[in-house]
Structure formats: structure tokens, C-alpha cells
Amino acid sequence: MEPDIRIAVDIGGTFTDIEILDAESGAIHQIKTPSTPSDPSVGLLTGIRQASERFGFPMEAVQYLLHGTTIATNAVLERKLPLGAVITTAGFEDVMQIGRHGRTDVYAITLAQPAPLVARRLCFGVTERVNAAGEVTVPLDEAGVRRVAAQIAEAGAKSVAVCLLHAYANPAHERRIGEILSEALPGVAVTLASDISPEIREYERMSTTALNAMLVPIVQRYTDRLAGCLKEELPEAQVYLVQSNGGVAGLAKAGREPARLLLSGPSGGAAAAKRLSATLDEPNLVAVDMGGTSFDVSVVHDGEVAMVNEGEVDGLPVRLPMIEMRTIGAGGGSIAWVDEGGRLRIGPHSAGADPGPACYGKGGTQFTVTDANLLLGRLDGTSFMGGAMPLDPEAARQAAEPIAARLGLTIDQVAAGVIDVANSALATATRLSLFEKGMDPEDFALLSFGGAGGVHACEVAEELGIRRVVFPAHASTLSAWGILWSDIAHDLSATQIGLLSDVAPALSRTAERLVADARALLLEDGVPEAAQRFEWALDLRYAGQAFDLRVPLAGADFSAPGVETATAAFHALHRQRFSYDEPSVPVETVALRLKAVGALAKPTAVSTEAALAAPSGRSRPVHGRHGPLATPVRDRDSIGTTEPVTGPVVVEEPYTSIYLPAGWSILAHASGALVADRLASH
Incomplete structure (x- = not known):
């Protein structure tokens, strides 16, 4: 039998986590190596080479490489994006600057809006108009598009987002602009809103399209470099990148639609939590992933992970389906500091992988959560990273001295205070993730994973009133373990506004079109029909509401009984989320959604039961x-x-x-x- 090795990699801000599945024996191994922020592929390949030597498999035996990456997220957070331009319908050039004026902090005297992704001087309007029904009311001025293309070339923009009004209803004008730009601006990345986010709400759609366009050069550079390295190192491997929806996509699609990678790594942890929920017979799990840089919270309720239609990165809306998750800057490498009021604070800044916490001995001088855990005895400096990376308690102590002097405390008191502040922040993020869904923490078990999570989990659970904590096998690399079982997934959607009972026939026709499009995408991936699966959802709201809820469907059944079932499910979800429902108010549909899944073959993992060891004493x-x-x-x-x-x-x-x-x-x-x-x- 030919060897069949499958590798899943989760590249975090501090460590690169790798899970290796030997499909022939069913054995699963794990390895962890420091991340290399300047070129993440270096850490990835270093870890795979180490795994090859340690676990005895040849590099050419690797058949699948499933890869979670933070390259897109970090580029947005650090605003290390190429110069971008926007083309929109004339009269709507200010959409990016106006944004939304919702108040996220109702007590703030001033509202700090995130800086627009694209400067106003690079937002161009072209003469055209399509109405909400998809009817062309003003033809496209192609000469005007060519004039704008010349201005974009003169400005030196490397990417262009095309986002016309109501293009979700009729993308013809966007498609034609795309053709003109490809001729006039060779080498410039162009993203059409009708391709990446064909939905209502022009600001969210424009933000998503601009983000995608500006990420294309960055991610394509990375995927091209990765493909080149892997062709030599892993010649037989099929390579997939993890998307925010928990599925994977090939390098070509990931390069075209990099905005779908913004929750690439953390979504693996949510996928693992869902899988473990069934294994552990714990239908309600709140999964907390504490790594070196961040703390991610996802929720499994009744055995399912919630999906949302829109997320946010650094205050910027991303209107794409993604696993519902809350992330805060509180990891093992989060830096402790004292604010102007004399309060001890943690994060969101992190010491990262280089130089890392002071105790790493790489030149870091700032006191972190990991330093505090070492000084409190919760970590053993000699056995850290399996003994491969001993920690220096004296360096941690020196890093704590300025804080101790500022607060008039002992070093141990500072370390204990850092842990208390960190635990409070972790509990708050977890509590909010449940409360906003109308759920009680006491009804959940806490699933703790990530390299830094185990030393905090029980105290966080106490603060939440949770009485059970699960520490899974391979806890430190669980996101990579979750990625190991991923399938190919494509999200398709179609805006359809109207009373659900009235638009049901149109929904049936739209569903047929989405299935045809989905089958074409899966065919490109080489997925046989028997391995294809379709998951449906409707975005519904009460007539007159300005927001909607995503309601999962058992299938695309829009007959009278199917409509009745979907309506009842919406009432129940609204009641759970907001504590009330209004059965007498008509239900309106906003969009139909299809997740097309191409199942990758999954060999059976063998859990090797280790003999019970005697206590060490x-x-x-x-x-x-x-x-x-x-x-x-x-x-x-x-x-x-x-x-x-x-x-x-x-x-x-x-x-x-x-x-x-x-x-x-x-x-x-x-x-x-x-x-x-x-x-x-x-």
C-alpha cells in the first residue's frame, strides 16, 4: 500500500501547530514549532521536516496539506495593504468614508471610526444605474470607465474593487467593467462585488470587496511562494487553505478570494469543538482557544456551531459567511502594563514569537501572561515545549520589576494580579459570547485548548459558574487537529427580498441556479457527485426590521409545508436570541444561502491507549x-x-x-x- 500522510497546519502569531495523520496506520502525531512572521512558510516547512524525521515518513508520502493561516488577518490588522481604488455608481463615491454610524460604545463621548480602507481621492464614480429589480435604467458609460482606469494607473493603485449599486440583482455592468479593467490595467488585482459578496447593504458589500481586492496581491504572493516551495519539498501533496466558514479551498480560489481566509486558523478550533461535542456526548460546549497572541471563543449549541453572514476585522465589516467567533488580544504573550490611572492591564499587544515573553530568553523585556504563569509555578521552565525550549524565570522576574515598582507590590503579587486580570478578561469574552445568544454559561461545559489555555481554564470556569471543563487530547494543537478533518466548502448566496410566502416560487428557481453553480465549482475541485453535500439557510426578518437572522434549513423545500417549517424555526430563533417573537407579524426573506461541501476522504484515526503511568512524585x-x-x-x-x-x-x-x-x-x-x-x- 502506498503511504498516505495527511498534514494539517495552523500558523499562529507565536507558534506553528502541526497535526500528522498516517492514513495507513491511523496514528496521529503532533508537533509545535515557533512561527516565522517574516515568512510563515519557513516555519511551516521547518515543522514538517522535523515531523518527517521524528515520525519516520518520507516527504513525498504527504498526500494532503491543509493549512490555516493568519496572513490575511495580520495584513488587515497591521494595515500593510497595497494601494487600492474603488469604482462605484456615480454619486456613491463617499460610501467608504460615511460607513455606518452605529455606536458600539454607547457611553463614549466621541466615536472613533476605523480609517477607511480606500482614500476618497481613489473612489471613482462611473455613469450607470441598475435598480433593485435588476433592470438597467442608465446604460454603462464605457468611455468613462476607461478614463477612470487611466486615473487609477496614474495613481499607482495595485488593486481595484468594483462595487456598483444593486449589482447583486444584475451583475452585467460590473462584469463589463471587469473586462475593461483587465485590458487597461494588466497586473492589477480586480474584485467584483457580484463575485465576492452579491448581497444588499452597499457599505458592507463595498468594504468586503475592497478588502478582498487589496488582499489579493498579498495572498497570491504567499500562495505562489508556498506552491513553489511545496512542489520541491512535498511533490505529491494537494494543498488547501482553510476558510472562515470552516471548510477548505484550493490555492487558486484562496488567491482570488482571500477575504474568505480572515478567520482561517481559529475556524479549525470551532470545527474541532463540533467534532468533540459528538465524541464527548456534550451537546453544549463553549470552546476557548488561548494561544500565544489571542483568545478565541466559539459556541457549540445542540451539537452545531453557529454561522454568521457578516463578521468584522479591525472594525471593518466583512459580509461573508463565517463561523461565529469572538476574539480578544489575550494570549500567553499578551503584555502587562499600567495605565495612566494606575490600573494593571493586559494586552491587546503581544510579545509574539520574536522576541516573545521575557522568559523565552530571546531579548524580550516586557512582562507577559506566560512570564506570570512561570513565576507562579504553573509552568515548569525546564519542560516547556517538551524540554526543547527551557524558560528563564530570572528574566521574567526582571521584566516584572518596573510594574512592581510602579504599583508598590511584590513580584509575586504582580504575577498573581496579571493572572487575575487575564482570567477576568477571558471570562468576560466568554460570557458575552453566550449572553448575546440568550444562553446561560451554567448550561455549558468549557472546552479548553491552545497552548496557554490549560493553566487558566478552571479559574475562568469558576468565574462563569461552569462546573465542567474538558481538556482534549492534543489540546495545544487542537485547531490543527480540527483542520485535519476539514472538507472543501463553497458559499453561494442570492438576495431575494419579499414576504416568504410570496417569493417561495422564486426561491425554488434560485435554489436550482445555486445548485448548478455549486456543482460546477465542486467539479473544478474534482469532487465526485457522491461526495457532494448541500446545506441550506435563509436570512429572515420580521417585515419592517432592519436586521435579519440566519435560519438553517433541512433542504431547499419552499412548498407550503416547507415555508411553514422555516417560519416556525425563525420565530424560535428570534425568541431565543431576543427573548420574544411575534407570530402575527409576516416574515420576510432577505437572502437564500447554499454551502456546497465536497467531502475529502477521511481515514479512520486510531486512538492508541497509553498504559496508565504511575504518579511522578x-x-x-x-x-x-x-x-x-x-x-x-x-x-x-x-x-x-x-x-x-x-x-x-x-x-x-x-x-x-x-x-x-x-x-x-x-x-x-x-x-x-x-x-x-x-x-x-x-
Whole structure:
């Protein structure tokens, strides 16, 4: 049998996580290596080479490489984007500058809007008009388009977003502008709104289109470089990039539509949470991924992960389907600082991978969450990263001294304060992710993963009132593990506004068109019909509402019973989200959505059950709620399935650690996860 190795990679801001599945034996391995921010592909290939040597497989045996990346997200957050231009309908050149005037902070005296992606001088109007029904009322002035193209060339723009009014209803004018620009501006990236986001709401559509256009040169450069490297290193591998919707796409599509990669890495963690929900028989999980740079929260409710039609990156709307997720700048590398009022603060700035926290010994001088955990004894400096990267407690102590002097505290008090502030921020983000959906934290178990999460999870759960915490196997690289099981996924949508009962026949016709388009895309990917799956949803609202809810459908059934079922589902979802519904008010449809899934072959993983190891007998002082206490240190494989271990205890494995406070017990689950429960008396 030919060897079949599948590799999933999640490149984070601090570490690159790699999961390796040997399809022949079913064995799964993990490896972690420092990220290389200047060229993420270097860290990726370094990790794969290390895995090849450690686990004994030839590089040419790699058949699939599934890759989550933050390259698009980082380019937006750092605003390291090429010069872009916008072409829109004459009279709407100011849309990017006007934006939306919603107040995210109702108590702020002044409202700080994000800087527009495209300067006003590079927003051009062309004469044309299509109405909301898709009828051309003013023909396209092609000569005017050519004049604008000349101005764009003179300005030196590297990308152009074409976003005309009502192009979702009739894209003919956008398509023609695209043809003219491809002739007049060779080498300039052009994105049409009708291709990337064919939906209502002109600001959100324009923001998404501009983001995509400006990301094309960056992501295509990366994918071209990656493809070149992999052709030599992994000659047999099919390469896919992870999208924000939890599915994967080939390099060509990822290069054309890079805005779909903005939640590339974190979506793997949500996919893993959904898979584990079934394995653990825990239908309600709040999944928290704490890495070196950020803290990501996603929710599994009744075994499903919620999708949203629009997300936000650095205050900029992205109207594309994505897994619903909340991200804050609170990871192990988040920097502690004191504000003007003398308050201890954490993040959002991170020490990253280079130089990293002070204790990494790479020249970092600022005190971070990881430094605090090391000083409190929750991390062992000698066994960090499996012993490959020992930590320096003295460097951490020196980094804490300026903060201690400013606040008049001891070093240990500063470290404990950093952990308290960090835990409070993590709990707040988790609580908001549930409350905004009308859900109670006490109805959920906490799924903790990411390299930094295990030492915080139980204390965060206590603050939330959650009584069960799950620490999955491969916790430190779980996002990569989730990516390992991904499928190809394409999102298609069509705006359809009207009362649901009135537009049902039109929805049926639209569904047929979307299926035809979806099958063509999956055919390009080489997905056989038997491996194709279609998931439907409707965006619905009460007549007169300005917002809508995404309602999943069992199928594209728009008969009278199908409409009745969709309407009932909308009422129920509205009631859950907003605590009321109005069955007497007509329900209006906004858009029909199709997620076309091409299932990739998935070999069966074999969980190798390790023999129960004897307790190590080690202990060290660990700072808990009441100061330092001699605390047992256990290896992960010494936790059994029948005899619970009670806290306080530190549980260590090569790439992460768990701190179990007093009042908690922990057991191993058949899946390989460790499950901690809060004792009844606490």
C-alpha cells in the first residue's frame, strides 16, 4: 500500500501547530514549532521536516496539506495593504468614508471610526444605474470607465474593487467593467462585488470587496511562494487553505478570494469543538482557544456551531459567511502594563514569537501572561515545549520589576494580579459570547485548548459558574487537529427580498441556479457527485426590521409545508436570541444561502491507549488562591478513568500544562480527553 500522510497546519502569531495523520496506520502525531512572521512558510516547512524525521515518513508520502493561516488577518490588522481604488455608481463615491454610524460604545463621548480602507481621492464614480429589480435604467458609460482606469494607473493603485449599486440583482455592468479593467490595467488585482459578496447593504458589500481586492496581491504572493516551495519539498501533496466558514479551498480560489481566509486558523478550533461535542456526548460546549497572541471563543449549541453572514476585522465589516467567533488580544504573550490611572492591564499587544515573553530568553523585556504563569509555578521552565525550549524565570522576574515598582507590590503579587486580570478578561469574552445568544454559561461545559489555555481554564470556569471543563487530547494543537478533518466548502448566496410566502416560487428557481453553480465549482475541485453535500439557510426578518437572522434549513423545500417549517424555526430563533417573537407579524426573506461541501476522504484515526503511568512524585510551590502551596505535579498519562485526582495539582504534557485548583477533580475520558468537574461542595 502506498503511504498516505495527511498534514494539517495552523500558523499562529507565536507558534506553528502541526497535526500528522498516517492514513495507513491511523496514528496521529503532533508537533509545535515557533512561527516565522517574516515568512510563515519557513516555519511551516521547518515543522514538517522535523515531523518527517521524528515520525519516520518520507516527504513525498504527504498526500494532503491543509493549512490555516493568519496572513490575511495580520495584513488587515497591521494595515500593510497595497494601494487600492474603488469604482462605484456615480454619486456613491463617499460610501467608504460615511460607513455606518452605529455606536458600539454607547457611553463614549466621541466615536472613533476605523480609517477607511480606500482614500476618497481613489473612489471613482462611473455613469450607470441598475435598480433593485435588476433592470438597467442608465446604460454603462464605457468611455468613462476607461478614463477612470487611466486615473487609477496614474495613481499607482495595485488593486481595484468594483462595487456598483444593486449589482447583486444584475451583475452585467460590473462584469463589463471587469473586462475593461483587465485590458487597461494588466497586473492589477480586480474584485467584483457580484463575485465576492452579491448581497444588499452597499457599505458592507463595498468594504468586503475592497478588502478582498487589496488582499489579493498579498495572498497570491504567499500562495505562489508556498506552491513553489511545496512542489520541491512535498511533490505529491494537494494543498488547501482553510476558510472562515470552516471548510477548505484550493490555492487558486484562496488567491482570488482571500477575504474568505480572515478567520482561517481559529475556524479549525470551532470545527474541532463540533467534532468533540459528538465524541464527548456534550451537546453544549463553549470552546476557548488561548494561544500565544489571542483568545478565541466559539459556541457549540445542540451539537452545531453557529454561522454568521457578516463578521468584522479591525472594525471593518466583512459580509461573508463565517463561523461565529469572538476574539480578544489575550494570549500567553499578551503584555502587562499600567495605565495612566494606575490600573494593571493586559494586552491587546503581544510579545509574539520574536522576541516573545521575557522568559523565552530571546531579548524580550516586557512582562507577559506566560512570564506570570512561570513565576507562579504553573509552568515548569525546564519542560516547556517538551524540554526543547527551557524558560528563564530570572528574566521574567526582571521584566516584572518596573510594574512592581510602579504599583508598590511584590513580584509575586504582580504575577498573581496579571493572572487575575487575564482570567477576568477571558471570562468576560466568554460570557458575552453566550449572553448575546440568550444562553446561560451554567448550561455549558468549557472546552479548553491552545497552548496557554490549560493553566487558566478552571479559574475562568469558576468565574462563569461552569462546573465542567474538558481538556482534549492534543489540546495545544487542537485547531490543527480540527483542520485535519476539514472538507472543501463553497458559499453561494442570492438576495431575494419579499414576504416568504410570496417569493417561495422564486426561491425554488434560485435554489436550482445555486445548485448548478455549486456543482460546477465542486467539479473544478474534482469532487465526485457522491461526495457532494448541500446545506441550506435563509436570512429572515420580521417585515419592517432592519436586521435579519440566519435560519438553517433541512433542504431547499419552499412548498407550503416547507415555508411553514422555516417560519416556525425563525420565530424560535428570534425568541431565543431576543427573548420574544411575534407570530402575527409576516416574515420576510432577505437572502437564500447554499454551502456546497465536497467531502475529502477521511481515514479512520486510531486512538492508541497509553498504559496508565504511575504518579511522578514530583511537586513544586504553586501560587493558588491563598498564596504558594506545595502542589503535586502529574504527567497526563498518569490520570486514569476510574480514580479521580483532586486539586490542587498541575498536569503536564509536552506542549501544554493544566492547573487544577482546589475544589476540582479530574478524570480521563475514553476519547483521550481529560474531564475536570467542580466538586459539589464548591
